[in-house]
Amino acid sequence: MSQYAVLVVDMLNDFVTGNFACERVQRIIPPLQKLLAEARDAKVPVIYCNDTHLAWLDAELDHWGEHALAGTEAAEVIPELEPQVQDYVIPKRRFSGFFQTDLHILLRELKVDTLVITGTLTDICVRHTAADAYQWGFDIIVPEDGVEALSAEAHETGISYLKTIYGAKITACAAALFFDGAL
Numbered sequence: 001m002s003q004y005a006v007l008v009v010d011m012l013n014d015f016v017t018g019n020f021a022c023e024r025v026q027r028i029i030p031p032l033q034k035l036l037a038e039a040r041d042a043k044v045p046v047i048y049c050n051d052t053h054l055a056w057l058d059a060e061l062d063h064w065g066e067h068a069l070a071g072t073e074a075a076e077v078i079p080e081l082e083p084q085v086q087d088y089v090i091p092k093r094r095f096s097g098f099f100q101t102d103l104h105i106l107l108r109e110l111k112v113d114t115l116v117i118t119g120t121l122t123d124i125c126v127r128h129t130a131a132d133a134y135q136w137g138f139d140i141i142v143p144e145d146g147v148e149a150l151s152a153e154a155h156e157t158g159i160s161y162l163k164t165i166y167g168a169k170i171t172a173c174a175a176a177l178f179f180d181g182a183l
Contacts, residue, residue: 002114002139004177005045005107006035009097009119009126011081012050014067014074016120024148024155025120029080031145031173032118038177040084045110047088048077049097049119049129058093095125098132107138114139116176117168118146122158134166143173 011032012018016025039046051068052075053061061067068075070091083089090103097103107115115138117130126147130140142162149155162168 003110003112004039004114004116005047005110005112006039006116006118006176007097007129008032008036008046008048008077008081009117009129010049010051010068010121011078011119012068012074013076013078014051016078018074019065019067022120022148022150024150024152028118028146028148029078031143032081035116035118035143035146035173035176036081039116040086042177044177045088045112046084046086047090047097047103047106048083049090049092049101049103049125050075050077051093051125052091053093060094095128096132097125097129098136099128104136112138114141116141116143116146118143118173120148121154122147122149123154123161124149127158127161130162130166130168140166140168141171141176142168143171143176146173146176 014020052070055069090101092101115133163170
């Protein structure tokens with residue numbers, strides 16, 4: 001039987017209503033609210049992997065411009081998906097939730113083997129987090145209605161890549177925690 005965790009990648013003010021606001025992200029908020037409530041009810045860990053950049057240092061800012069700066073409202077999770085007391089929050093300074101963070105050790109301590117990866121952007125941070133999850137041997141589930149990109153084409157390309165290259169099971173938020181009948 002699989003031991004799940006739900007990763008919520010970069011559902012931050014800056015990516016929903018701020019500097020990098022993407023109107024398309026609005027469509028994934030209601031399904032994610034239901035998925036997170038279901039996960040918490042089933043005692044499935046919910047882990048937020050959040051861009052948290054240092055204004056004076058992060059190389060990513062040279063390429064993408066200022067966003068999700070540590071200590072600012074822009075770097076906070078949107079109110080609709082606010083972390084709860086039992087959730088985990090992992091700050092990250094690069095695309096992947098695994099790169100130079102505590103995510104891998106946390107997942108091992110929780111005995112997780114299957115990740116439901118949600119959030120933004122399908123073709124960037126979700127993709128890079130899935131790449132590292134695959135390299136570490138985790139099974140990957142991506143709810144198509146729980147991830148989004150800046151365009152429909154980028155989203156569809158990202159979903160196809162996750163499925164083809166990492167063997168991600170593509171499903172819907174409503175079915176993500178029941179994919180193998182574990183719950």
